[in-house]
Structures are given as C-alpha cells and as structure tokens.
Amino acid sequence: MSDRDSRHKASMEKLKTRVDEKVANATEQRGLLLVNTGNGKGKTTAAWGTVTRSLGYGYKVGVVQFIKGLWECGERNRLEEDPNLSVAIMATGFTWDTQNRATDTAACLEVWREAEKMLADPDTYLVVLDEITYMLKFGYLDIATVKQALINRPHEQTVIITGRNAHRELVTMADTVTEMQEVRHAFNNGLQARRGIDF
Template sequence: MSERDERHRKAMQTLKSRVDEKVAAADERRGQLLVFTGNGKGKTTAAWGTVTRALGYGYRVGVVQFIKGQWECGERNRLEDDHHLEVAIMATGFTWETQNRESDTQACREVWAEATRMLADPEVYLVVLDEITYMLKFGYLDIATVRQALENRPVEQTVIVTGRNAHRELQAMADTITEMTEVRHAFNAGLEARRGIDY
C-alpha cells in the first residue's frame, strides 16, 4: 500500500469513528420541525422531495400551500393521485397579484384551518407548510397561533416550514434549519421560469 493510500485509509477510519459516535448518540425518536428558508431557490422543491420520500414508505402526508398554490406545480401534479397525500391550497395565489389584504387574510385563515386539522391528526406523518413565512410577515397569521399548533402536534409528526425570512420564533423551535443561499438566479438575468425545472 502506498503512503498516500495509507493516509487515506487512516483518514477514513477517523471519519468512520466520528460518524459512528454521532449515530450512537442519536437515540431520541420523535417528529421534527424543519425550516427551509433563505433567499435562494429550492425551498419548496426540497419540501416536495421529502413528501415523495414519506409517500414512498406509505406514510400519510399533508401539504398546505400558501402563496403559490394556484400556480402550476409539477411535483403536485405527479403526486396528487396518491391516496396518502392531501393538499390544501390558498385560494388567492400570489398576494402581490391580489393586493387585497382583507381577502388575502380571509383566504389564509381558511387554509390555515385545514393546516390545524392536519397538525392535530396523529395519522399524518408529515405536514408541509409551504410559504407560511409570508403569512406571518404580512400579518395574516400571528406567530402565537402557529407556535401553539406546532407545539401541540402529535409527537411523531414532522413539519416542514418553507419561505424566506423565517420568523425568529420558528427558527428557535426548529430541529433543523436549512438556509438556501442565492449565488446566481437565472430569472434575474432575464430567463423566464421553465416548466418542469422551476415549477
């Protein structure tokens, strides 16, 4: 064995030892709160990836789409026939299109009622609150209401929250926070959103 190969083998042994220690220490079993935030693209896509994973194991999943619900969504199109999936969509679509705080607030509260039902159901393994961060930012929902629903959910239920500028209280509650960082975005250079790639 060459000197380089021997160094590599020792480095991998050290890495394996560290990973094994972490695996052994991770002995708590419960649902989690995951926050996908940041200015980069891919937050909703990452959430749908986890939805696909959970459905692949036959778990029940609920997705509540605030903001982008009326927009085309390839992931939703592909998965919506799965009888383990329930999707609730905010009726107004993009809030910057409606420009009506009263109707947007009402639409938000109606779809939030669906979310609270899912969050209280022990049979729902995963709930995605897609773009709910905007509902908090615009004042359509208050953080105390959302926090209470998250704190009182079934212990085995995992929740994914997506959207930019995640509220500090959501971040404080989260088990995992992933921040998507925009380095470059094609849209800002004039490329239109591409069906099957961006939505």
C-alpha cells in the same frame, strides 16, 4: 500502500469513528420541525422531495400551499393521485398580484384551518406548510397561533416550513434549519421560470 493511500485510510477511519459516535448518541425518536429558508431557490422542491419519500413508505402526508398554490406544480400534479396525500391551497395565489390585505388574510385563515386539522391528526406523518413564512411576515397569521399548533402536534409528526425570512421563533424551535443561499438566479438575468424545472 502509498503514502497518499495510507493518509486517506487513516482519515476515513477517523471520520468513521466520528460518524459512529454520532449515530450511537442519536437515541431519541420523534417527529421533527424542519425549516427551509433563505433567498436561494429549492425550498419548496426540497419539501416535495420529502413528501415523495414519506409517500413512498405509505405514510399519510398533508401539504398546505400558501402563496404559490394557484401556480402549476409538477410535483403536485405527479403525486395528487396518491390516496395518502392531502393538499390544501390558498385561494388567492400570489399576494403581490391581489394587493388586497383583507382578501389575502381571509384566504390565509381559511387554509390555515385546514393546516390545523392536519397538525392535529395523529395519522398524518408529515405536514408541509409551504411559504407560510410570508403569512407571518405580512401579519395574516399570528406567530403565537402557529407556534401553539406546532407545539401541540402529535409526537411522531414531522413538519416542514418553507419560505424566505423564517420567523426567528420558528428558527429557534426547529430541529433542522437549512438556509438556501442564492449565488446566481436565472430569473434575475431575464430567463423565464421553466416548466418541469422551476415549477
């Protein structure tokens, strides 16, 4: 065996030991709170990937779409026929298009009531609160209300929160926080969002 192969084998043995220790120490079973945030693209797409995974195992899933709900959504189009998927959509679409705080707040609170039902349902394995971070940032929803619903949710239920500038209290609560970092974005260089790729 060459020196390089020997070093590689020794390195992989150490890595396996570390991974095995982490696996052995991971003994708690419960639903998780995941936050996908940051300025990079892919936060909602990652959440829909997890929706697909859960549906693949036959679990009941709820998705609440704030802001982008009236936009075309390839993932939603593909999965909406699944009887285990429930989707609630905020009726106003992009808040920067409506420019009406009262209307947007009312629409947010209406769809939040659907979210609360999902978050209280012990049969719902996964709930996605897509772009809810904006609802908190703009003051349409109160952080205490959202936190209470998350704290009181069923023990086995996982929640994914997506959106830029996630509230620091949600970040503190979360089991896993992933920050999508933008290095370059095609849109900033004049390229339109592409059907089947961006939505």
